[in-house]
Amino acid sequence: MRFRHRAAAGFATLLLPLAGLVGLASPAQAATSATASYAKTQDWGSGFEGKWTVKNTGTTALSSWTVEWDFPSGTSVTSAWDADVTSSGTHWTAKNKSWNGTLAPGASVSFGFNGSGTGSPANCKLNGGSCDGGTTEPGDSAPSAPGTPTASDITNTSVKLSWSAATDDKGVKNYDVLRDGSKVATVTGTSYTSTGLTAGTDYSYSVQARDTADQTGPVSGAVRVRTTGGTTEPPTGDKVKLGYFTEWGVYGRNYHVKNLVTSGTASKITHINYAFGNVKNGQCTVDDTYAAYDKAYTADQSVSGTADTWDQPLRGNFNQLRQLKAKYPHIKVLYSFGGWTYSGGFGQAAANAAAFAKSCKAVVEDPRWADVFDGIDIDWEYPNACGLSCDTSGPAAFRNLMSALRTEFGPNYLVTAAITADGSAGGKIDAADYGGAAQHLDWYNVMTYDYFGAFDKDGPTAPHSPLTSYPGIPQEGFNSADAIAKLKAKGVPAKKLLLGIGFYGRGWTGVTQSAPGGSATGAAPGTYEAGIEDYKVLKNSCPATGTIAGTAYAHCGGNWWSYDTPATIAGKMSWAKNQGLGGAFFWEFSGDTASGELATAIDSGLK
Known part of the structure; x- marks a missing residue:
């Protein structure tokens, strides 16, 4: 995604070292x-x-x-x-x-x-x-983490869990069993049968040891369990309809998970990519921890209508996504790592792909939110090519990284990637082994947008998301049809390709010519960034005046914008179905109208 920029988040609990000495407290008790x-x-x-x-x-x-x-x-x-x-x-x-x-x-x-x-x-x-009434060193260490539970004897309403024992310097007393991050039982042995479950439902289990002094140690890894039986999930057709939810959107954009409900969008999508986790020191990390799992929601702001409390184990976007999945069980959520801003860390990650994959799974399967995520999405912009920075890890690096992720995550998780849509000869698609990597992935999100824009401040004006080529296009191969054809030619199955839609426009100012191809003097003003504006704004501020190459453009005053409308999306979805593609995805939810008209157009067009 070209224009990812995380807004600065205020952390109420951010710590700054004090300049002065902190005196020792007087004993309040012996x-x-x-x-x-x-x-x-x-x-x-x-x-x-x-x-x-x-x-x-x-x-x-x-x-x-x-x-x-x-x-x-x-x-x-x-x-x-x-x-x-x-x-x-x-x-x-x-x-x-x-x-x-x-x-x-x-x-x-x-x-x-x-x-x-x-x-x-x-x-x-x-x-x-x-701290223990003895020396000034902690005298009783907390127990180690138990082994990740294994699940057996799964029925419609129960599952048996077993795990390897934790160790402790003074002995383990018992274990807390956690289901979806909340304690459901305390047992003395290393097995437990969880009952009273709902048929056809996903659960996540982990365990935590407690020693003789009632100290608890680290939580184990989590095991995902789906009970048997249950009703069939709501029919969604055979096409993927995926949207990106931006972590930072809860700030200036004031866009929250509940907006997916109030707009009607939640019932029209199949998947959500949560963007973005960061890639640091060759590892996956949570980026904005406050937005992700600490921000408290009031009752009127939350999906469930229940206010967050200060002591609940999980708040923030992750808890809201958990509530959304409870309300709409057909939705699957993937944690997306990288993006335009954070792709610089992938080169180091590729140098030890197995260690990177292990770190990613640890984040996705964190016991506090293991039930929230159904997979991982990698948005590397771009392997063996240049984006915000240039990567030189070689054409095989991307394939090796995807292989390691599939090995680590196994067959029951979704593993996907957002990739370049540069269909030009010798372009970015040619720089990495996307064909070889496809065998390890469920699908590619092909970023068929941002081809042209005011990053070329003088123009010529051109649609940023052309479906096909057209006479006078500034760069051959910069269109959806050429990108899809090139990926197919490299052996990527059509059903593993999703067509990308931008819920925003790109624009120039100082333009006198209404038709594409005009000169400009710079980027048109935008709410958050010059040259970019949400569809929900443009549909009223600069309505479309024409179409070209399957997308719309608008000339108003001295500004020239290109963006997709419900009508052009309908045409793109028809084309995607005729190509046998796996569906479509879009960047990102907050650009849509309050009634979700672009998401509705994608849903209707793929039926």
Whole structure:
């Protein structure tokens, strides 16, 4: 996607190191009356998630708590929740919030944080004393992660789970069984039968060990289970109808998952690509953690009509997508990594494709949201070619990366890729082995848009998403038909090709000629970026005045725009069906009208 740019997100919990010293807290209780234990709950290579648990082991209430520790140089806290965390150099201090400082005897409270680096905490103190009542080092380590559960004896309403045991320096007491991120049982053994399930429904299970001091360790990997039976999913035809949901759209665009419901779009699509995860240090990572899983939604903003609470395990877009899937079970969601802005990391990822694939699966299968995602989409712009930066990893790198992802994710996940639509001789399609990679993928999202635009500020004006070539086209091969034909010639099955539709227009200013081919002086003004505007705006501000090569254009004042309309989309969908394509996809939901008229045109055209 050419014009991906993430809006800056405000993090209410972002931490800035304090310049002054943070003094040690005075003991609110004797050190032996409470303990503090630490666990690293997630690790994605360049960063991690940590959790501290404070437990009142005394006989009187604890009125407040302060946990202190040291991190080695290079390791730091980047954001935190359920505690106020500050630092002085490598020394970190966490103090209770106003609402979670009081602990009754036997009660416990946890706070968490995201960190960078690879170090572990040392010199732990709780309320100025030892975290375990002994030395100044944590004296009782949390248990290790149990093995990823395996599922057997699956019926319409139950499943048996088994896992390998966790280890602990002082012994494992029991295991918490998590279903879709929430605890459903605590058992002493290493197996559990989950009952009372719904037929034909997807579930995600993981487990977490608890030691004799009630410390919990990291959550295991997740296993996906679909119960047998159930009703047939709503008929959607045999064509894929996929839209991109942008993570940053919840800010300036004020576009949320619930808009898919209110616009009527949710019933007309089959798949959603959540964009974008980042690619750093050769690994998949969550980009904006606040938007992804921390932003709280009020009842009127949420898909379910229920407000988020401060202590629920998952909030943000991921929880809203979970609610959407519960309401529309036919929708599948893929986590898309890369995009125009974040493709620079794929070259390093390709150098160790197996490690990259493993990191991606760890993100997609994170126990907090493993039930949300049904697959992964890779948007590498562009392998062995130039986009925002130039890649030189060679023509086989893309195929090798896709092969590693399929091996890691297995046959039950969707594995897809958004790819170039440059059909010119010696162009980007020729730069990588898209034909060889296709055997590992469910489909390609062929980005048949952004061919022309005001990145060539002087023009000539040309439609950014031509379906076919036409006399005077500025560059041969820059059209959908040539790109699809070239991919087919390289051995990609037609059913694995989705035609791309832009829910926006590209435009120039300083244009006097109404027909394509005119000169310009620069980019036309746009709401978020010069030269780009949403369809929902253009349909009224600059209505179409003509069509060329299967798409529309508009000349109004000194501005010239090209974009797709419901009518041109109908023609493109008819062409896609005649070509035997697997369906269509679009970038992106928020460009559509409040009634979802472009998504409706795609749905109607593919029936």
